[in-house]
Amino acid sequence: MTLTFYTNPMSRGRIARWMLEEIGEPYDTMLVDWTQKPAALLDANPLGKVPTIVHDGAVVSEAAAICAYLAEAFPAAALAPRAEERAPYLRWMFFTAGPLEAAMIDKVLGVEVPEAKRGMVGYGGFGQAVDTLEYAVSAHSYITGDRFTAADVYVGSAVGWFTQFGLLEKRETFMRYLDRLQQRPAYQRAAAIDDALIAEAAQR
Structure with missing residues (x-):
C-alpha cells in the first residue's frame, strides 16, 4: 500500500x-x-x-x-457512516463544502448578494448559512449523532478555520463543538x- x-x-x-x-x-x-x-x-x-x-x-x-x-x-x-448516519453525514459534509464555503468566500471578497438574488447563490443570506451550521453542530455531540465520523473532521475543521480568521462568530455552540474535537489525539x-x-x- x-x-x-x-x-x-x-x-x-x-x-x-x-x-x-x-x-x-x-x-x-x-x-x-x-x-x-x-x-x-x-x-x-x-x-x-x-x-x-x-x-x-x-x-x-x-x-x-x-x-x-x-x-x-x-x-x-x-470513520465512515453507518446506515442510520449516512443522511446527516452526507448532508452536512456537502453543505459545509458547498454553500457554507461559498458564503465565507463571498464574505472575504466583500461580495454582497442582493436580497432578490439570494436564491441563486445556494446559501441564501450569510446569516442563514451561519445559523444552519449552528443547527448542524448543536443537534448532537457529533454531526451524525453520538459518534465521531469523518464528517466531523471536515465540518470541525471549517468551524476552526472560520472562527480563527474572524469569518464566523465564536458562538458558544461552535466553540463547545470545536473544543470537543480538539481533544482528540489525532x-x-x-x-x-x-x-x-x-x-x-x-x-x-
Whole structure:
C-alpha cells in the first residue's frame, strides 16, 4: 500500500492531515511550495491544488472528498457512516463544502448578494448559512449523532478555520463543538506536525 499526501501546512491540507492521523495508516508527506509545485503533483492534479492524495495510484483531491474517501478506504478506523448516519453525514459534509464555503468566500471578497438574488447563490443570506451550521453542530455531540465520523473532521475543521480568521462568530455552540474535537489525539498530532513545519519554514 502506498499513500502519498501533497500538502502545505498553511492550507486546507491541515484537514487531510487530521484525517490521515485519524485512520492511523502510514503515509508519505510531500510538502508543496506555492511558487514551485512538483511535477508529480501536477501530473496527479493539473490544478496543482493541495491537499491531494495518491493512494495506490488513485488520485483524490478536495478536502471533503479526501475525508470521505479515506473513511471508506480504511474501514478499520470506523470513520465512515453507518446506515442510520449516512443522511446527516452526507448532508452536512456537502453543505459545509458547498454553500457554507461559498458564503465565507463571498464574505472575504466583500461580495454582497442582493436580497432578490439570494436564491441563486445556494446559501441564501450569510446569516442563514451561519445559523444552519449552528443547527448542524448543536443537534448532537457529533454531526451524525453520538459518534465521531469523518464528517466531523471536515465540518470541525471549517468551524476552526472560520472562527480563527474572524469569518464566523465564536458562538458558544461552535466553540463547545470545536473544543470537543480538539481533544482528540489525532487532531493534536496533526496540528503539532503542521505547526512544527510552519515554525521550521519561518526560521529559514
